[in-house]
Amino acid sequence: MNFVRTAMLLAAMTALFMGIGYLIGGQSGMVIAFFVAAAMNVFSYWNSDRMVLSTYRAQEVDERTAPEYYGMVRELSERAGLPMPKVYLYESPQPNAFATGRNPQNAAVAASTGILQMLSREELAGVMAHELAHVQHRDTLTMTITATLAGAISMLANFAFFFGRGRDNPLGIVGVLLMMIVAPLAAALVQMAISRTREYSADMRGGEICGNPLWLASALEKIHRGNEVIHNERAERNPATAHMFIINPLSGQNMDNLFSTHPNTANRIAALHEQAARMGRTPNRTSTEPFQPAKATRKSRSVPNTGRDTGNGNEPPFKGPWS
Known part of the structure; x- marks a missing residue:
């Protein structure tokens, strides 16, 4: 159902x-617009991962520079039946994480230094499982495709004001003005609807993987509270991400409304609790110990600071490399 809904959107x-x-x-x-959209999506297909990682100045880590974090992603990837993605950290006190890449063979996951400070090992495993589900x-x-199309629609709507008043324009100047307002709004709503649909699905699969x-429910609650008081300046300057x-x-x-890119956090947590009940998981299994990332060695000057300065539903419980 999620696939059909996404395809329709x-x-x-x-x-x-x-x-x-x-x-x-x-x-x-109309024909030109189609080919422009195709060209933009081809460019995004090959470059989206580098663009977003560069935006947040994320730096790649490995077994030597962040052994626990990297080992966690490796084990979760094996549980999900995925190739090992590239693993990144980016400097931000705000707890958060994201995934990028055009396919599972060219994927990357990134976590903020703030999320490593705030979450327990199990909670971080839930977050990274969610990203691997994406x-x-x-x-x-x-x-990436929806973000590219949404931006292109906004651009074309502005062009319509200057170039859409000729004899081929069926709407006239009033229609052009309406299009300038309605088209970007409609594009944003479609983009947000796809995002909300995908988040619920990734939550469910993430719960299975870890x-x-x-x-994951406990992690979402902590991240939500943290984001209410800690702002991400780079994200504020790049809202399209x-x-x-x-x-x-x-x-x-x-808010869980038409203009939100994510579902309401409380609704996501409730859905995860329902899933946990079906799987026979009990609330007392979530650790409260903060995740302690490995310190970078002196030789790893390019590795970012680690945070001190700023399936099928039947898998056994996740046991990380710290076990």
């Missing part, structure tokens, strides 16, 4: 994009 986004092309230049404009569902590619949905994070990194975006 993507089709609506593409139709809206081509409709604006028709408004600007008639049938030929990779497994190829959500990173889907969301073996205990309560770990907000949908990639496990919880919206932007301030004032916690």
